[in-house]
Amino acid sequence: MTRVAKYLALSAWMMLAVTAAQGQSGEHAEPASPARTLMPVRELGPIGRAIAAAAPGETIEIGPGVYREHVRIDKPVTLVGRGMPVIDGGGAGDIVEITAPDVTIRGFVIRNTGTDLDKENAALRALAPRTTIENSVFENILFGIDMREAPGSIIRGNRIGGKKLDIARRGDGLRLWRSDRAIIENNVIHDGRDAILWYSTGVTVRGNTSYDCRYGLHLMFSDDITIEENVFRGNSVGIYIMYSAGVEVHRNRLVRNRGPSGYGLGLKEADRYSVSENLVAGNRVGIYIDGSPFTDAKPAVFTRNTIAHNDVGITFLPSAKGNELYTNNFIDNIDQVAVAGRGNLDANRFWKGDGGNFWSDYTGYDQNRDGIGDFVHESYTLFENMMDKQPRLRLFLFSPAQQAVEFVGRAMPAVRPEPKFTDEVPLMSPVVIRHDLRAEPADIAGLAGTGVMMLAVGIGLVAAAAPAATRRRAETPGNLAGKELT
């Protein structure tokens, strides 16, 4: 049943992709099967000759220097750079292509691909299983590492920096296509389009950092994925999980992913996911849940996350049913939980056993001191409700008029909206999870300096005026504005 549904979804997606490709380029105009034509290598450079001379299984060392060549690796060898040698593509085409299994590349700078999106110019393309790419730097590239049918590969400790192009003209910093059981660890990816997994099962993504991309990490039809201890900041979307099942998302930091569709974590028709101990802060929408869980397969759990300072903490589309959210911290999101469109969240649960969530806007108290609020937490603020229905009213955020509306909503039950959700056992204090988020010392010093400077201006103005005024008091016929307030 799941399988049938998935294929239905797949075919629907393909149709959508085709339509999107016709309408506007860029948005997942992914070909059904990637081109298999090999990269043309006209003449062998020093690295190419070294590979040609090597026996399978051999380790080839390359010394420092700039190598202006396009390299094909067609036998299982280990290529080690000493002193970060540079392979420069000269701004045209792909740069390194791997066609044999069990190839390892370590310690290179690979830079300057072409800019042809149709040909998907990539710094490194692997077309064979068990490829390992370690401790290399990719600079000024369209696509960074492109793995096609390369199961069991390892991508570790690389730095991938895309071309600073308009987002529609960028390529993916990292792409896996049918590459099961890959390990993606401790990489830094920036200024790319997406880091994306297509039809790849059992992949581990751990300890990576991504910034200034479109999607920090994007799963498409990829099952049993572990996403741990990554940092996704300043992307359009941190993690977007689509049509995938069995996803573990733990201890990531999803910070300041903004823009018109800015989500920290997005879930679209995903199944069997568990999201815990993540920091989701400062995003436009912290977590976006669309049609997830797709079936009633368990779990669909969010626990011990801190969701703070987002414009909207969690947005549910009305199709989201069966999520369990407990022992999370919801701190100072402008809109803690929103329902896009009509309806409430009765089909989702905001507590489990005697553990609810911590809500910074909870107004009850805890007289018996058991750490759980004595009243249920029901979210019904009039302005939030109005914003959910009419997003344009967000223009009036932070104005006293907004507070006036809230006050009316509290004071007059007649206009009070139905509660969006209920937390039966709200926590009185936040679940303590260590997220290190410290301000820069320079900023603190600057802030202190600013404070002192302003106080000095203020005190200076007062000091300049006050003694003179004391002397003049007797001769002044009345204190000008003082009287009408006293």
Place this chain on the structure above:
Amino acid sequence: MTALSQAACTTSPRACDAPPPGMIRNTLTIAGRELRESIRSRWFVLYTLAFAALGLAVSYVSATGAGGAGLSGFGRTTAGLVNLVLLVVPLMALTSGAGSIASDRERGMLQYLLAQPVSRWEVLLGKFVGLAGTLLACICLGMGACAAVLAWKGQATRPESIIWLAGLSFSLALCMLSIGMLISVLARKAAVAVGTAIFVWLMLVFVTDLGLMAGAMAMRLRIEELFALSLVNPLQVFKMWSLFSVEASLDVLGPAGLYATEEHGQRLHLIFAGCTAAWGLAALAAAGVVFSRRSPC
């Protein structure tokens, strides 16, 4: 009064409408006097204390509000301060402006002042500058204290955003002060002037926004119309301007904010400055015209 230069001025105050050579010096003399008097007045102490205390409360709560999760407030502190400024600064500027001329007139002080060889524009501008100095002192003390508390709590607020906020608060204060002085020259009694000022404050803070909100819902205003209409209210302009300068985008304000950011980009600074200046200058000019035509008592 020092440096009373113009014998011509003694014949008629109207003759001084064109700026005589000593105008700046006269204005500054009056401004200095106004600054001295208002800084040691009770309203200044009261407002400064209230503003600083509320600002400190906002900063402290937002710096520690995450409940020990080690989080700091991103733009939230500034949002809280914006909200506070929106309430306090217009009230302060409007009432002090409204009190200035009207209470002098009521007490006979104005007659005494105008008997000196100074023009009415000089008196008006002098009072404006003096009160502006007082408001600047108040804003600096309040915001400075906030910045100090935020630094002490290790808050991740950028210093630029506090400076922007203080500067924009001052521009809002100037705008409101002009409106206050217009009320002051129009009103016969100080109590009426201050009452009118509070009414105007209430209109600007609550009624216009609520009306616009209702209008947006009832008339299904398009977002560009909504944005354009919101520019009419100088308080909304201040709010959007400070969010824009701190966050570099208005996307937090939803579709209308996104539209403004996409459509105008950096030009928004000019638009917001233009709206604030238009209000301030128009009100001050009107006040000057009325003041120089009416009989002083």
